[in-house]
Amino acid sequence: MPSSSFGIILNSVKVASSALECLLRARGLRVTEPRLAVLSFLAGTDRHPTAEEVESALNAAGPVLSRASVYNVLHALVDVGLVTGLSVKDGPVRYDAHLGPHHHLVCRGCGRVEDVEWKDFAVAERGVLPDGRAVRTLFLTLDGLCTGCAASEEGRGEPAPPLPSRRPGGAQRFSTGT
Numbered sequence: 655m656p657s658s659s660f661g662i663i664l665n666s667v668k669v670a671s672s673a674l675e676c677l678l679r680a681r682g683l684r685v686t687e688p689r690l691a692v693l694s695f696l697a698g699t700d701r702h703p704t705a706e707e708v709e710s711a712l713n714a715a716g717p718v719l720s721r722a723s724v725y726n727v728l729h730a731l732v733d734v735g736l737v738t739g740l741s742v743k744d745g746p747v748r749y750d751a752h753l754g755p756h757h758h759l760v761c762r763g764c765g766r767v768e769d770v771e772w773k774d775f776a777v778a779e780r781g782v783l784p785d786g787r788a789v790r791t792l793f794l795t796l797d798g799l800c801t802g803c804a805a806s807e808e809g810r811g812e813p814a815p816p817l818p819s820r821r822p823g824g825a826q827r828f829s830t831g832t
Contacts, residue, residue: 681734688719692727696737696751702758702767704746742767742795757794763803770796 674693675685683689691712696703703711709724719727728749731737739747742760748767755772781789799807 677736681736683730683734688723688727689730691719692724693731693736693751696731696749700752700769702740702748702750704748706746708749740767740795757796759796759798759800761800761803762797763799763807766800768800770794 671690671694674690674697678685678689678693692708695708695711701707705721705725705728708728709719709721712719712724728737728739731751732739732749735753736751738750738753740750740758741747742758745765752769757770757772759768759770760766761768783789798804
């Protein structure tokens with residue numbers, strides 16, 4: 655299934671908040687400080703935070719946004735496709751601004767949600783299941799152990815420290831077209 659998107663590298667959003675402003679406007683949203691703050695935070699992390707974690711991070715230096723404001727912004731960003739909401743087991747929704755093709759691994763040891771490199775699946779490429787149902791989007795959530803917990807389980811060490819707060823490299827892409 656071909657993608658008609660163009661990308662903006664998210665790792666530079668702290669430097670280029672004008673790119674985020676353009677994304678908000680392109681999706682029909684007014685540019686506001688709360689929207690910029692939430693989108694910038696999500697674009698700069700690979701932790702898949704909950705709304706409460708977004709609120710805590712943004713308010714770390716002092717109260718800035720209420721929980722209701724954070725939820726309202728997150729819902730608006732999800733509604734226009736700038737962020738995805740990921741339901742993981744019975745826990746709260748986690749948010750992800752990495753909209754390029756990827757899957758998730760949910761660690762049953764520590765609960766961490768990690769991005770997993772996209773692998774082509776024949777059904778997604780064809781866009782149609784054998785019985786005729788049309789595939790528009792493919793989401794795959796893997797249940798397993800992160801490398802830190804797997805090593806700990808095998809007696810090779812302790813669980814890994816928390817992931818860095820910024821995405822490494824510069825290859826993470828953000829879909830801006832539909």
